[in-house]
Amino acid sequence: MAKVFTWSPSIDAKGEVTYRVLEAQVGDGFKQSVGDGINNRSQSWPLTFKGHSEKILPIVQFLDEHEGSKPFEWTPPLSKKALFEMKGFSLIERGTDYYVLTAKFPQVFA
Numbered sequence: 001m002a003k004v005f006t007w008s009p010s011i012d013a014k015g016e017v018t019y020r021v022l023e024a025q026v027g028d029g030f031k032q033s034v035g036d037g038i039n040n041r042s043q044s045w046p047l048t049f050k051g052h053s054e055k056i057l058p059i060v061q062f063l064d065e066h067e068g069s070k071p072f073e074w075t076p077p078l079s080k081k082a083l084f085e086m087k088g089f090s091l092i093e094r095g096t097d098y099y100v101l102t103a104k105f106p107q108v109f110a
Contacts, residue, residue, distance in 0.1 A: 004072065007049060009045075009049055013047055016044050021035060046058075053099065
């Protein structure tokens with residue numbers, strides 16, 4: 001069972017929803033479209049987390065534990081809990097014990 005990512009990102013999280021669609025263009029400009037598969041809607045979230053080491057270190061440990069290949073559960077804004085992966089993150093030190101962590105969470109299906 002996938003672990004749950006429980007930390008809240010900084011405000012202004014901006015997700016992107018995409019739909020996989022199959023299209024067939026036929027004569028006279030007629031086009032036919034249909035959703036591609038049962039999971040044709042997916043989302044991806046570039047997220048930022050800011051704070052001192054006591055907030056950021058557990059996030060780093062959680063992400064390291066999942067090694068970029070193990071999905072985890074997360075609930076995006078205005079959405080239901082879903083499975084996500086994270087292939088890497090960046091960490092910036094902004095002074096005495098203050099950090100900015102950025103990571104992209106693309107949705108996956110299992």
